[in-house]
Amino acid sequence: MNILVCIKRVPATAGQITLTPDGQDIDTRYLGFTISPHEECAVEEAVRMIEAHGGITTVLTLGPEAATDQLRDAMALGIERAMLLETDGREWDPVATASAIVQAIEAERAAGRSYDLVLFGNESADSAGYQVGVRVADALDLPCVTGIKAIELADGHATVRRQTESGWETAEVSLPAVLTVKEGLNLPRYPSLPGRLKAKKKEIGRIKPQWQGGGLEKIRLKLPVQAEHTVEILGTNGDAGAQLVEVFQRLRLL
Amino acid sequence: MILAFIEHVAGAPTMLSLEVLTMASRLARKMGTQLEAVAIGPKAVAAAEILSSYGVSTLHVADDQRLDDYAAAAWAHAVADLAARVNPRVIIGTASDRGGEVIAHVATRMTMPMAANCTEIVPGDPFTVTRQRWGGSLLEEAHLKGTIKLLTIAPHALAAEASPSRTQVATDTFSPALEDKDFRVRLKISLAQARVVVGGGRGVGSAEGFAALEELAGLLGGAVGCSRAVTSLGWRPHSDQVGQTGTRIAPDLYIACGISGAIQHMVGCRAAKHILAINTDPGAPIVAQADFAVIGDVQKVLAAVNAEVRRVKAGEPSRSPA
Numbered sequence: 001m002n003i004l005v006c007i008k009r010v011p012a013t014a015g016q017i018t019l020t021p022d023g024q025d026i027d028t029r030y031l032g033f034t035i036s037p038h039e040e041c042a043v044e045e046a047v048r049m050i051e052a053h054g055g056i057t058t059v060l061t062l063g064p065e066a067a068t069d070q071l072r073d074a075m076a077l078g079i080e081r082a083m084l085l086e087t088d089g090r091e092w093d094p095v096a097t098a099s100a101i102v103q104a105i106e107a108e109r110a111a112g113r114s115y116d117l118v119l120f121g122n123e124s125a126d127s128a129g130y131q132v133g134v135r136v137a138d139a140l141d142l143p144c145v146t147g148i149k150a151i152e153l154a155d156g157h158a159t160v161r162r163q164t165e166s167g168w169e170t171a172e173v174s175l176p177a178v179l180t181v182k183e184g185l186n187l188p189r190y191p192s193l194p195g196r197l198k199a200k201k202k203e204i205g206r207i208k209p210q211w212q213g214g215g216l217e218k219i220r221l222k223l224p225v226q227a228e229h230t231v232e233i234l235g236t237n238g239d240a241g242a243q244l245v246e247v248f249q250r251l252r253l254l
Numbered sequence: 255m256i257l258a259f260i261e262h263v264a265g266a267p268t269m270l271s272l273e274v275l276t277m278a279s280r281l282a283r284k285m286g287t288q289l290e291a292v293a294i295g296p297k298a299v300a301a302a303e304i305l306s307s308y309g310v311s312t313l314h315v316a317d318d319q320r321l322d323d324y325a326a327a328a329w330a331h332a333v334a335d336l337a338a339r340v341n342p343r344v345i346i347g348t349a350s351d352r353g354g355e356v357i358a359h360v361a362t363r364m365t366m367p368m369a370a371n372c373t374e375i376v377p378g379d380p381f382t383v384t385r386q387r388w389g390g391s392l393l394e395e396a397h398l399k400g401t402i403k404l405l406t407i408a409p410h411a412l413a414a415e416a417s418p419s420r421t422q423v424a425t426d427t428f429s430p431a432l433e434d435k436d437f438r439v440r441l442k443i444s445l446a447q448a449r450v451v452v453g454g455g456r457g458v459g460s461a462e463g464f465a466a467l468e469e470l471a472g473l474l475g476g477a478v479g480c481s482r483a484v485t486s487l488g489w490r491p492h493s494d495q496v497g498q499t500g501t502r503i504a505p506d507l508y509i510a511c512g513i514s515g516a517i518q519h520m521v522g523c524r525a526a527k528h529i530l531a532i533n534t535d536p537g538a539p540i541v542a543q544a545d546f547a548v549i550g551d552v553q554k555v556l557a558a559v560n561a562e563v564r565r566v567k568a569g570e571p572s573r574s575p576a
Contacts, residue, residue: 013391017388017392026392093367094368125389126388128386129370130349131358131361134326135361138359144326146326146351146355159442161493168444171441171442172439173438173439173440174438215400216398217380217399219395221393221394221395223392223393224392224393
């Protein structure tokens with residue numbers, strides 16, 4: 001079984017987002033980077049599938065050289081191969097991203113590696129285009145299910161479940177297929193030390209796709225307007241009891 | 255013309271769809287163009303009443319039985335087919351799980367860019383949109399190009415607002431040219447809603463033994479369930495369990511295969527209109543509570559039943575009982 005997991009390097013944002021002065025990006029000078037959360041679960045799921053069914057997993061990302069950190073993070077968890085679609089750091093829109101990934105998958109196929117399963121996050125944490133997985137599936141003429149929170153594989157097909165307002169929806173799809181997953185699919189493991197050391201030494205395949213516009217062009221980023229807001233300090237330590245009770249009563253909780 | 259993709263429950267548009275209509279009708283006014291809507295399934299015709307308060311001039315309804323269950327690719331095919339016929343300048347939908355998925359498929363079908371989770375739209379060429387990133391903690395102003403602008407509207411970016419004046423809504427029912435490949439994702443009927451449930455117990459013999467139950471459920475358009483014993487053995491997931499600590503079912507027919515009929519199981523299937531028990535033991539409690547029973551080994555009985563059902567479904571006459 002051949003599984004491809006597509007991930008994205010995103011800033012590990014904390015309490016507040018600060019923008020660069022030109023408003024083009026998040027100021028990441030004091031931030032770390034991580035794999036977008038839905039995709040962390042995709043990586044974990046791919047590793048579990050291979051543990052259960054055998055095969056080879058590949059992780060792919062489109063991003064700058066620094067995104068090799070995230071590829072190595074994925075390899076530290078048990079992914080075997082990695083591919084970087086290297087950019088100059090500029091943001092690629094969903095159409096361009098999908099088309100570069102499709103080309104990479106087709107090149108792999110021409111070299112004799114066809115994927116039974118291509119996993120994506122449902123949407124990236126940062127740009128949240130909600131479409132790259134669907135676009136890749138349609139371009140490769142593969143069936144696609146989005147927003148998945150459970151996958152079972154058997155005999156060339158996948159049974160997947162997603163959560164809807166009215167409960168769980170179960171669907172079945174033959175492989176090869178594209179599945180986009182959501183956090184909650186599993187609890188990703190922590191990388192082991194030997195896993196990290198092994199990942200460090202592994203080779204990363206590189207492709208340099210030509211930057212292209214896809215029809216959605218960022219003009220600038222902006223922070224949502226925060227309403228003016230004051231906080232009422234109710235007390236310190238043990239002297240807050242009575243005041244809290246008063247708040248509960250004000251909110252008619254007591 | 256602006257085409258709004260509307261999600262509905264039996265003809266009642268969802269709240270997010272009403273928000274989309276509100277945004278779309280404002281945009282239509284700014285662009286000096288008309289607003290039309292498209293919805294899936296014949297029941298959507300009933301939505302015309304509500305849409306008349308949102309400035310909609312025509313409601314297009316995709317009518318095909320195969321569209322009754324959600325199938326993103328097929329729904330998108332229907333919308334794209336319609337768009338090719340009516341030439342909208344904008345296609346706009348909700349950013350719900352389904353809305354976002356359908357519009358993304360429409361976008362690839364029409365090879366157009368798409369902007370998800372928009373909160374503001376300024377028409378022009380290109381459009382200038384404001385859209386949510388980071389779940390809304392950050393906003394992006396972007397140019398949206400393409401000869402047809404595809405967008406989804408972020409939930410609660412604005413309040414749904416019905417207009418006091420009503421429009422006359424024409425209804426256009428159409429049959430999209432769907433393909434088999436639009437249905438490669440097959441929705442499974444949930445246990446709780448299935449008209450037929452084929453349940454298996456220890457008597458099925460093994461996890462692999464459920465293949466025969468799966469086949470019968472597939473042939474009858476039903477779902478597979480199981481007893482607690484089967485879940486404990488790890489043969490089936492807990493989500494398949496019928497009973498006190500599992501799912502309560504109410505099908506027209508419950509086919510209990512190799513299930514003894516412990517009281518904890520029976521409370522889960524008590525609401526079934528009919529019970530058919532297949533069991534080697536004529537003295538099993540389930541047999542006493544069933545309307546019909548076949549005494550025998552589950553695999554042998556199902557092999558014969560499945561073959562017979564397949565034959566009848568293929569149009570061959572049923573062999574009369576010996």
